Amino acid sequence: xxxxxxxxxxxxxxxxxxxxxxxxxxxxxxxxxxxxxxxxxxxxxxxxxxxxxxxxxxxxxxxxxxxxxxxxxxxxxxxxxxxxxxxxxxxxxxxxxxxxxxxxxxxxxxxxxxxxxxxxxxxxxxxxxxxxxxxxxxxxxxxxxxxxxxxxxxxxxxxxxxxxxxxxxxxxxxxxxxxxxxxxxxxxxxxxxxxxxxxxxxxxxxxxxxxxxxxxxxxxxx
Amino acid sequence: xxxxxxxxxxxxxxxxxxxxxxxxxxxxxxxxxxxxxxxxxxxxxxxxxxxxxxxxxxxxxxxxxxxxxxxxxxxxxxxxxxxxxxxxxxxxxxxxxxxxxxxxxxxxxxxxxxxxxxxxxxxxxxxxxxxxxxxxxxxxxxxxxxxxxxxxxxxxxxxxxxxxxxxxxxxxxxxxxxxxxxxxxxxxxxxxxxxxxxxxxxxxxxxxxxxxxxxxxxxxxxxxxxxxxxxxxxxxxxxxxxxxxxxxxxx
Numbered sequence: 001x002x003x004x005x006x007x008x009x010x011x012x013x014x015x016x017x018x019x020x021x022x023x024x025x026x027x028x029x030x031x032x033x034x035x036x037x038x039x040x041x042x043x044x045x046x047x048x049x050x051x052x053x054x055x056x057x058x059x060x061x062x063x064x065x066x067x068x069x070x071x072x073x074x075x076x077x078x079x080x081x082x083x084x085x086x087x088x089x090x091x092x093x094x095x096x097x098x099x100x101x102x103x104x105x106x107x108x109x110x111x112x113x114x115x116x117x118x119x120x121x122x123x124x125x126x127x128x129x130x131x132x133x134x135x136x137x138x139x140x141x142x143x144x145x146x147x148x149x150x151x152x153x154x155x156x157x158x159x160x161x162x163x164x165x166x167x168x169x170x171x172x173x174x175x176x177x178x179x180x181x182x183x184x185x186x187x188x189x190x191x192x193x194x195x196x197x198x199x200x201x202x203x204x205x206x207x208x209x210x211x212x213x214x215x216x217x218x219x220x221x222x
Numbered sequence: 223x224x225x226x227x228x229x230x231x232x233x234x235x236x237x238x239x240x241x242x243x244x245x246x247x248x249x250x251x252x253x254x255x256x257x258x259x260x261x262x263x264x265x266x267x268x269x270x271x272x273x274x275x276x277x278x279x280x281x282x283x284x285x286x287x288x289x290x291x292x293x294x295x296x297x298x299x300x301x302x303x304x305x306x307x308x309x310x311x312x313x314x315x316x317x318x319x320x321x322x323x324x325x326x327x328x329x330x331x332x333x334x335x336x337x338x339x340x341x342x343x344x345x346x347x348x349x350x351x352x353x354x355x356x357x358x359x360x361x362x363x364x365x366x367x368x369x370x371x372x373x374x375x376x377x378x379x380x381x382x383x384x385x386x387x388x389x390x391x392x393x394x395x396x397x398x399x400x401x402x403x404x405x406x407x408x409x410x411x412x413x414x415x416x417x418x419x420x421x422x423x424x425x426x427x428x429x430x431x432x433x434x435x436x437x438x439x440x441x442x443x444x445x446x447x448x449x450x451x452x453x454x455x456x457x458x459x460x461x462x463x464x465x466x467x468x469x470x471x472x473x
Contacts, residue, residue: 148393152386156376165372166390169365170397173404180408201400212393215310219385 001089005097008084012101015074026067027109033059034117045122052121053131053182060110060135061142061171065164067106068146071098072154072217082221092214096206099147099213107139130185134178137198144205144213145170151216173201237316239456240465246449253446260439268432275429281345286432288338290440291331295363296398298328298444302370303395306388316452318384319459321391322374323451327444329367336360355406362401366394380459 016022037055038048075081075098085091111132118128149166153159181194235241268286275282302324308317339357340350351357370387377383425433460466 145393148389152373152390153376158376162369162372162376165365166369169362169369169401170393172362173397173400176404176408197404204396204400208396209393212389216386216389219382219389222382222385 001093004087004089005094008094008097009101012098013104016101016105022067022070023105023109026063026106027113029066030059030063030110031113031117033062035120038121049122049124052118052123053127053179053186055121056114056117056131057134057138057175057178060114060139061168061175063110064106064139064142064146065167065171067102068143068150068163068167069160070106071102071147071150076154076220081217085218085221090214091217092210095147095151095213095217096210099143102147103140103143107135107143110139111135127182127185130182130191133195134181134191134198137195137202138174138178141174141198141202141205142171144202144209148209148212148216151213151220153220154217155220174198177201237314239316239460239463242316243453243456243465243469246453250446250449253442253449257439257442257446260435260442264432264435264439268429268436272429272432273426278346281342284338284342285429286436288335288342289433290437291338292335292360293437294440294444295328295332295335295360297441298324298331299363299366299391299394299398302328303391306391309384310388310392315381315459316456318381318388319452319455320448322384322387323448323455325367325370325374325387327447327451329364329371331440331444332360332364332367336364355408358408359402359405362405363398366398370394 034055037051041047072081075084084094087094114132114135115128118131123131146167149163149170150159152166153163156162177194177198181191181198184191184194236245264286269283272283272286274280302321305317305321305324308314309321336357339360343352344350370390373390374383374387377386457466
């Protein structure tokens, strides 16, 4: 069973590395949207510093949401998703491999580029480490919750707008705790409580969402 | 054991579309009548009999609509999720229809709660809108309802759509407490609950009674509205079945 899991992970990663646009496009989107804010606001160092965590987090939210479409789309279209339901390993277990791959492909690059973008927004370095930490705990949750929504809409032709309607309200707790953590650090307090809360949400998402994803995929495949 | 089997039989009977259609048709006038009476009494005693609040003046009277609407907005989501579970587990057509009929009613109540709250907020807080915890979670609840309705309308096959919506409603139910508390810790300005403190409600009895009457009236209004929606949907879906044809020929 674990063998199938690792094979699936390897396969998804390999496909992604052969089609690098999947990795690069969400990343470019992320960089571009973040750099739109200084252009719109003006080169106001104090203001940018103040809203930088919010900008980065909201943009990361949107970038993750846009990248979700790749998660099941091609497998759904060429029928390999149907084959996956026939494997002896449960679908709820297998989807975690796909989500892990998806997070490595889209979540991790976002986190790696964040320190550079934080510099563009004049964010002090001591906050950057917390920012990266919140993204590290937060983005897997975003992938897991988003996977439920994409599993529900994968069979639809115009799933995009509906996906955002489904997914954004569910993303709000993660956004709130992440930005609260950063505000705390900015004011010289510890962000431990918020980070612990985000980690709790992640654990909850890991334990519950695979079942919802599997059930949703089965409805979509119907 | 006999009671259990009786209950299960009753349950299955109630879940069959023709039976539900007949029974709900019988109940509907009574529910609506009672609802009207309670509305009349609740509104009269709330707007005229209840004393004026010494801090908030006459403007507080909007709570007789606002608070029941807010209660209903959450209650209906719970009903939707519960019927969603029934729809997923037992694949009952009636449960699917009840679930999906809940969504627009719930969204309307949520909107009503937001609108009346905003009208109340103007004289009390001197602003139409604040990013207060309860207002925000109510707004997010409205978004959740919108998501449910959008998903249902996007999927062509009604039964597949209902199952997808049931999953979404369940995910939403798990998320509602998380959303609620995250928002609560984020920002709060709203006055604390004044009714649910069971030991000693900080609301005076002369205001509490009309409020509770209004709450029951809202609940009955919801049931009546739900029955009507479900009946229409049943007729639409089962238009080719024998019982609908018999019904139409009879009329």
